[in-house]
Amino acid sequence: xxxxxxxxEVLRYHPETDQEPRFQRYxxxxxxxxxxxxxxxxxxxxxxxxxxxRWSCHMAVCGSCGMMINQEPxxxxxxxxxxxxxxIRVEPLRxxxxxxxxxxxxxxxxxxxxxxxxxxxxxxxxxxEAGEYRQTPAELKRFKQYSMCINCMLxxxxxxEYGLIPKYIGPAAIALAHRWNQDxxxxxxxxxxxxxxxxxxxWECSFVGACSEVCPEHVDPAGAIQQxxxxxxxxxxxxxxxxxxxx
Amino acid sequence: xxxxxxxxxxxxxxxxxxWIFRHPRYLRYMVREFSCLFIGGYALLMVVGLERLAQGPAxxxxxxxxxxxxxxxxxxxxxxxxSLYHSVTWFNLTPKALPVQLGEEFLPDAVIAGxxxxxxxxxxxxxxxxxxxx
Amino acid sequence: MAKSNKPIVWGPFAAGGTLTAFLTxxxxxxxxxxxxxxxxxxxxxxxxxxxxxxxxGKAALVVVIGLSLWSAAHRxxxxxxxxxxxxxxxxxxxxxxxxxxxxxxxxxxxLRI
Numbered sequence: 132x133x134x135x136x137x138x139x140e141v142l143r144y145h146p147e148t149d150q151e152p153r154f155q156r157y158x159x160x161x162x163x164x165x166x167x168x169x170x171x172x173x174x175x176x177x178x179x180x181x182x183x184x185r186w187s188c189h190m191a192v193c194g195s196c197g198m199m200i201n202q203e204p205x206x207x208x209x210x211x212x213x214x215x216x217x218x219i220r221v222e223p224l225r226x227x228x229x230x231x232x233x234x235x236x237x238x239x240x241x242x243x244x245x246x247x248x249x250x251x252x253x254x255x256x257x258x259x260e261a262g263e264y265r266q267t268p269a270e271l272k273r274f275k276q277y278s279m280c281i282n283c284m285l286x287x288x289x290x291x292e293y294g295l296i297p298k299y300i301g302p303a304a305i306a307l308a309h310r311w312n313q314d315x316x317x318x319x320x321x322x323x324x325x326x327x328x329x330x331x332x333x334w335e336c337s338f339v340g341a342c343s344e345v346c347p348e349h350v351d352p353a354g355a356i357q358q359x360x361x362x363x364x365x366x367x368x369x370x371x372x373x374x375x376x377x378x
Numbered sequence: 379x380x381x382x383x384x385x386x387x388x389x390x391x392x393x394x395x396x397w398i399f400r401h402p403r404y405l406r407y408m409v410r411e412f413s414c415l416f417i418g419g420y421a422l423l424m425v426v427g428l429e430r431l432a433q434g435p436a437x438x439x440x441x442x443x444x445x446x447x448x449x450x451x452x453x454x455x456x457x458x459x460x461s462l463y464h465s466v467t468w469f470n471l472t473p474k475a476l477p478v479q480l481g482e483e484f485l486p487d488a489v490i491a492g493x494x495x496x497x498x499x500x501x502x503x504x505x506x507x508x509x510x511x512x
Numbered sequence: 513m514a515k516s517n518k519p520i521v522w523g524p525f526a527a528g529g530t531l532t533a534f535l536t537x538x539x540x541x542x543x544x545x546x547x548x549x550x551x552x553x554x555x556x557x558x559x560x561x562x563x564x565x566x567x568x569g570k571a572a573l574v575v576v577i578g579l580s581l582w583s584a585a586h587r588x589x590x591x592x593x594x595x596x597x598x599x600x601x602x603x604x605x606x607x608x609x610x611x612x613x614x615x616x617x618x619x620x621x622x623l624r625i
Contacts, residue, residue, distance in 0.1 A: 146387035202400050228388035236388045269482040291397045291404065291594065324515060334518040337590045338471065339407045357475035360522065367519035395596050411591040417532050418584025418611075420540055421577050425618045428573065431564060432624035435557045442555070445547040454544040461536040468533040494533075502538040509542050510553030 134162045137212055139170055141182065142222040144229050152229060154220075155179075161212055167221060168196055168207035171233075184233035191347055194283030197224050198233055204288035204345045224288040226297075240284055243300050246326045247308035252319025270315040277310035277355055279348040286342035286352055292335050299335040300326060302342035302352035309355035324363065333359040413464040416457035469494040521586055521608070528583025535576065564625045573622060578615040585611035 137159050144152040157178055159170045168186055175182050186196040189208045196207040199222040201215065212219070227235035257264070286302035293299050308327055312320045327333050336356045343353040369376055398404050430441035444450060472494055473487035506512065546555050553559055563569040585607035592603045 144389055146389070147385050152389055152391075225391070226393075228390045230386070230388055267482075269479065272482055272484070273479060294393050294397060295593065295596075328515040330516040330518065332516070334516050334522070337411075337594070339404070340471070341401075341403055341407075343474075344403060351474065354474035354477065357471075358477070361475060361526075363515075364519040364523050364526070367515075367517070368523065398594075408591075408594070411587055411594065414584040414587035414591065417536055418581060418588065420536065420543075421580035421584065422614055423543075424539075424573075424577050424580075425614050425621070428564070428577075428618055428621040428625075431557070431560060432621040438557045438560070442546055442551060445543065446549060447547075451544070451547045454540055454547055458537060458540045458544060461532070461540055464529075465533040465537055468529055498534050501534055502541075505535075505538045505542070508554060511542075511545070 134160060134165075137161045137170060137215075138218040139167075139174070140218050140220045141171075141174075141233070142229075143182075143232055145181070145231060156218075163213065165212050166208050167198075167200055167205075167210040167212065167219065170212065170219075171207060171221070182233075183231045192281060194281035197283045197285050197288065198222065199225055199288065204285035206283060206285070206347055209347060224284055226288055226290070226294045227284070235284075237284065239297070240282075240287060240301070240303070243304040244282070244307060246300065247304050247311075248319060248323050248326075249307045249311060251311065251314070251317055252322060253316060254318035264316045266315055273315070274310050274313035277306050277313065277350055280306055280310075280346075280350050280352075281348055283347065285345045285347065289341035289345040291339060291341070292337055296331070296335050298331040300329075300332050302336075302356065303350075305333055305336075305359055306350050306352035306355040309359055312359075324366070327359050328363045328366070333363065336360070409460075410463060410467045413460040416453075416460040417464060419453070420457050420461070465498060469498070521582075521604075524579060524582045525586040526583075528579035528581075528586075531576065531579045532583060536580065561625065564622060570622045570625075574615065574619060577618045578611075581611035581614045582608075 139157045139159055140154050141157065142152050143149070143155045157174050159173050159178070161170055161173070166189075168189060171182065171184055171186075175184075184196070184198070184207075186207065187193040188195070191206050191209045194206075197204060198207050199205075199220075200207065200210045201220050202222075204224060207221075221233065223229050223233045223235045227237060227239070230236050280303055282303060284303065287293050290299075290302055293301050305327060308323045311317050312323060333356050336353075338353060338357060340353045343349075343351045346352065398408055427441055430437040445454075469491050470487075473485075473490035476490065478485040478490065542552050542555065545552055554563075564573060589600070589604050589607045593600055597603060
């Protein structure tokens, strides 16, 4: 039952009183096995009830507690205190406007997710009596990893292009579209291309790869984006050089 | 108006170039991107070389002489390092862009990248042999 | 949101990136050897001129130079934006024009060989 006192430096911002965000230091008695989220919960319960942040499952499946911890996008429930030395700096996820303290405005992200039509668009509507869609293990494996996204937005915080180009649709949205494009039941790739093949779609990516590095679910959005680029390029040359070919 | 009543005033943090130094991966990315200066520079050198080649044996000898200047040797040494970095990063990223599913499983990244490295090695060996190095 | 025409510039970039990944280190190594006084046979006037005189050699040189310049130009354009240069259209025009000019010059010189 050992522990240590951890210094947390947390970015605070209360729009009703603050003109600008500022850092606030807390000394938190922590247990050996704690994560940053535990430290934040201690602060809220015992030191400062005004601290505001999102969290839910505390086990890295809900995607709520994404934050910048020592300048790196991480889930607060997956950032173990034992991996950090000295003062731990906690800030809201980069590239999103700060609503309050560690809570960001995620409207842009939500809008982009819906824009890629993240639902099954089958070739023909199947009547219920026709039975279920059948899929082999291989067909499932083709899209499975891209379905593992927990919408935590760490990839958007890690992506420098999203920081520089706010209109960029971003890694998670493209990976989500790719999940459906790769699904054997789906026939909606052409419809999704409107969002993906646009200027602010996959083309703003310069394959930094930071998104895949920070992703807690190993979705590999960077890989998905490159695959979309290649497919879109083949499409484009086909459309313009051999328009008589049906896709 | 609704915002004034709700008291919301989202704060947008400034974007500067400091992101490059925020983590080693961004610095590595920048090094990879900067390789274009040396690969492009070398290609331009090839163009100049072609001009000298077209001008005749004397001009070409002059070009070969100029290649031996300290500045030229330094450039080529640095360019070689950068071009190697470009190749390594390119081959390592290829499996992500071109996954190959055989049956149920995907080919391991190491296999796809490894095939590229093997091809690269073979091609370079052939080039060296054709150039008369061995 | 209309589909972008980015593939026009990205296609050659990807091709050039792949080509330079396979080829450029060996080429630079050979040139470096020449710079260190050990000129490879292939870089002697007789051999290189013979190579460039043949239409296949010309084609190979144009492809290698053209794709190398183009992929470098495209990457430079992206890098400029990453470093905060906002005038993307201007940068793009400059770098692509440069790549095309370099390739054009190469063609010109090859026609004299």
